[in-house]
Amino acid sequence: MITRKVFLVIMAVLLCIPSLIGGQPPAYADEFEYNDVAKGSYAYNEIHYLYEKRIQTGDASGNFRPNESLTRAQAAVIMTNALGIGGSVSGQTFSDVRPDHWAYSAIERAARAGIFRGNNGRFSPSDPISKAHVAIILTRAFNLTGTQTSHFSDVSADFYAVREISALERNGIVERASRFQPNQSATRAQFAAYVARSFEPSFRLDVTEQSVLYQGKVANTSTPLNVRSQPNMDGDVLARLTVGTTVDILGEVGNWFEIKHGNGVAYVHKNYIQKIGSSTSPSDDRKVMEEGRVIANSLNVRQGPSASTETIGRLSFGTIVDIYDYSGNWALIKFNGQWAYTHKDYLVTRKPGEGSGLGNLVIAIDPGHGGKDPGAVGNGLREKDVVLGAGLELNKRLKDLGASTVMTRNNDTFLELSQRAKIANDAKADLFISIHANAAASASATGTETYWNNSHSSEESKALAEAINKRLVEDLGMRDRGAKQANFVVIRETKMPSVLIELGFITNSRDAAVMKRSDFNEVVAKAVIKGIEDFYNW
Known part of the structure; x- marks a missing residue:
């Protein structure tokens, strides 16, 4: 057996060749493990499987770098390794991949x-490489087929x-969640997981076991029920089911049930499926107390008001439910025609018909x-004064809407960055809004931008940043510099959806003039609140 020390020496030599980045590993130890991929971490088995199959490897220090983005060149090398595409190549297909490029051969072969x-x-x-393009190359490489319907809320029927x-x-190659984030860069760990599951079916996720809502049986028809590839009459007929046949219901798409079919999913019309073992339909005597919106990626629905009761389904981020009663920390809701419970801590609520949740x-x-x-200084303004005024106004208006607030400072006080994050974490805040003003060496730099970090609640943080930035740009009339990922301490260390707003450039005379307006604090506060409400889509 090769020792770890010898292995790392071999890796150091071989990785001097750029084409091995993400490509062929050297000889390996039977029990080799990456330093930064602990047992139990995401894609642990898939990452080490690809290592053993000489498909994808890490760096000379024994790290895999699971959270780094994967480049298109690296993806080409991994795919040609996985498919065993070899042979000599010549010529140049792409103007930016010359024969002396480290991944030239792999890119030419893949193309x-x-x-x-x-x-x-x-x-x-x-x-x-984006996650959408990962899906495209995997379906081409492994002859996978799909439909015009996705469960992901951010993948519409007309998405390319x-x-x-x-x-x-x-x-069963990707995990089901509320969003897929198709335009986000794929990480090395995600790509490894998807490739391994495509390459080796035993790694595939059991899409039925992880999402069966309940069982039904074919009824109300004198002829066999068509099982279709899509939730519409244009879908191919994959099978026909006789009356009484039992099916696993995975979800609903319009007038169609999604069901387990072989190792995948298919669709049958709702009119011909009767739920098995359903309890008495909820009485109409109860009145809706509140409306709630799910603020977790996936929220369990349970038979009773306890985490020890059976999970009968899941609600995705943004789902709106009617709440009929509370039992401790549990909200009573209707779910698929029966009473059920879900935890209230993951719902934002309002009275029926109210405008703000x-x-x-x-x-x-x-x-x-x-x-x-003082922060940035310019054009007669100090950043610390500008952002405190905006923060105090935001605090007042949020309280007027019934929200609870916590301010890291409400006067001219200095706090360390880690203290600010701790205040929010200790308060178990649902959202963290850090307010700043920008500065640049060039007085021409201008505009509003909002930052998010991917350490905690990354999907929600990004969505919140985009929503708030859009409203600020519209209402302040600033140049749109966009929502961007960054590693600022206060948004990295806070554990809830968090953003850092740069209202504008103090060093730009036009932006500074906006900040000096008498209604500036009011406009900022209203815009941020509208962004929060957009985030919850309420």
């Missing part, structure tokens, strides 16, 4: 095999890769800088 395609004669080898993403869902939120407001730290 000629029809797995990868470029754009306007370019391959863009150093660009991160909906069929490919649906194929990954149906074949912020009443049970705890929102942390962080005016940046303060005390001995």
